[in-house]
Amino acid sequence: MTDKDSLNPRKQPSQPRSRNTVAVILEAAAQVFSSSGYAGATTNHIAERAGVSIGSLYQYFPNKNAILLKLAEQHTREGLDFLDRIVRDVGPSACLDGPLIRRIIEAMIAFHKRDPELHRISLEELPIFKHIANGAAEVEEIAAGFIESLLRNTKGVRKQNLKMAARLFVQTVDWLSHRYILYETDVVEEDVFISELTDMMARYLLADPKTD
Amino acid sequence: MTDKDSLNPRKQPSQPRSRNTVAVILEAAAQVFSSSGYAGATTNHIAERAGVSIGSLYQYFPNKNAILLKLAEQHTREGLDFLDRIVRDVGPSACLDGPLIRRIIEAMIAFHKRDPELHRISLEELPIFKHIANGAAEVEEIAAGFIESLLRNTKGVRKQNLKMAARLFVQTVDWLSHRYILYETDVVEEDVFISELTDMMARYLLADPKTD
């Protein structure tokens, strides 16, 4: 059908058994994508790793892309939860000072550490489907919104265009910590890196960039 | 296993005609990779676009990867030339102030504009071959070295660890301008973006971050 090229899930798993199947498939896919990259992963391999027949896989996912997308979505959701937890910890009226920036950066790094390879695929290989609403963009949006609202609470902010400042903040921190985790952990000490990045962001945003 | 997985060119094109063939193939490959991505591109399509038989293509490239790699190398080389020109313009004893930062950023953006799709592939799809020395790393190294030497000439630099500062500078500017060109040109005005990025970098590096 035309379904084959769509990315929508094929069938909502209603019974517990099938919900489990979907979960198992996604878990296996995460492993396979992580270890083989997107191109190297095959649906058969994923199904096998999941201990599920290839037919079952295709009951719930119209194609390989859709699996990766779902995975990215899930990853996205976890990212949002991560943010949410920070937001709640910080409270609604917190303001963005040096220490909070550091804390956010630390959290970001911790998040990237969880499954760097999968994150890499989401970040570096998912854009292959440019025309597709990329879940990552959504987290970025929300994260930026969160930062922006913090900035709004904060007095000594250098920037006028808070929206843009917030987005650059998020993009920069995301990318640099991604690179750090993936390629540079043994070039630079982690706390050195964190301090450096914190400094960069604090000075970018704050009139009084004390970072500790 | 002997040749098939190698990435070295099969045969050094010595005669002018073959050099030309290689160039034609690479140009075609650039177009095809740009429009179809790495996975979507086929060697037959490249050969056809180049007006060359598939057999000839394999005379000069042992496999598909090698083509992309050569292309990336070329891209790298152009990046280095770009740098070189700036270095020469700026002179060996220049120091990094706000306006120079802006100029570098502008150059970076101009460079990314030349063939953003190809750049994207180098950046986002080349990591597929993780085991392969990524030419991009080399440019980054050199670029960072260049920035570092500028910093060394400069008086009001806030940073101690110049090497690291330089690398973060390069990575940040590279990535953010890449994203900007690829995904955000119609979200933000170019000069606004440039000013913002310049400001960020100037404040990160300079004690007296005047940027215009």
Next chain:
Amino acid sequence: MTDKDSLNPRKQPSQPRSRNTVAVILEAAAQVFSSSGYAGATTNHIAERAGVSIGSLYQYFPNKNAILLKLAEQHTREGLDFLDRIVRDVGPSACLDGPLIRRIIEAMIAFHKRDPELHRISLEELPIFKHIANGAAEVEEIAAGFIESLLRNTKGVRKQNLKMAARLFVQTVDWLSHRYILYETDVVEEDVFISELTDMMARYLLADPKTD
């Protein structure tokens, strides 16, 4: 091999509810076969259209073929009923003159119009199962028998071999009207076509072929 390739219904639906289920499935199958052809139709699609689980479908039909076959059988039965009605209308001692030929042809066309697609499938796709007794042959036989008996009542018949004449009559009328309904309704006016076909048959069979 025991059941899977059989074409007999798995279980005689004795209770009213199951009889209804069978009917619902057949109706759905008719629609799906009509719109997708035999190969394009899937059992799942049929079951879904019938509002019945795939499991239930297989409770009553051993395989996909059996469904089409049952449908064809049903179609056959309707064809026979059609004939029967004409026979009864015409009466046992009628003789085949031009007007009656025209009437038979009109009835045939009306019959073909009811579900031309399904008729097409029976006629054109059912032969896929060559080894299967084709119900269509049966109707043809009976129809031919009917025509033959009419011929026997008729005085001015040109033919000796009435059996053969009757069969040719039936085959010709059936096929030509089938083609007409399916492919040529907008090439020729219906009454023109009917007159033409009537003329052909009348002249073939009757010494005095007045057709109106």
Next chain:
Amino acid sequence: MTDKDSLNPRKQPSQPRSRNTVAVILEAAAQVFSSSGYAGATTNHIAERAGVSIGSLYQYFPNKNAILLKLAEQHTREGLDFLDRIVRDVGPSACLDGPLIRRIIEAMIAFHKRDPELHRISLEELPIFKHIANGAAEVEEIAAGFIESLLRNTKGVRKQNLKMAARLFVQTVDWLSHRYILYETDVVEEDVFISELTDMMARYLLADPKTD
């Protein structure tokens, strides 16, 4: 590509070697389609039977349909040649009398005998692709044109609408002889059948239907 669903040949075989390959594939396809029907035939089976790799098959045919179509086209062409020979034999100013009708019918039957199974597929299974220009329609058109021109030369023709008469003639003869060859050779003697059909057509068309 979008090519996959097209029916156009993929690549014109230019060298003798490839022309041979195409011929071999078509021959094998004819056999396989004949013995397994359209649905039962697989591209792999065809390639194997042709002693050719599956890849080669797909160099020249975008999909299974295209093969059948080509085959039907070929069959069509042969049909046209058949006609052509008769036309030439008969001469341009011949007129359609009983003996000529008989001769045409005999030729038609001979033609059907050559590969009845393949003919059956063309006739009964090809309509599966209704939306596709059916080559069979073309032969029919040409054949009808031929008959029409004969009718034009003939004096004692009963019919006004020669175009329609010619088409009915062709359709009737084609279908009845097809059925005869496929299903009824052992029910009726061939010459009896021929005489009968000749009689039917002669009386339909001619004022003076002497058929021998």
Next chain:
DNA sequence: AATGAATGAGGCTTCATTCAT
């Protein structure tokens, strides 16, 4: 009886690569 999740053989097709000419 009904449900619908699960199965998996097997079809179609691609495309990097080789090789005969």
Next chain:
DNA sequence: CATGAATGAAGCCTCATTCAT
């Protein structure tokens, strides 16, 4: 050196059918 025909491993995916609940 060039050509382009040929190769075939391997991927994606379907769908008739079974089976646990």
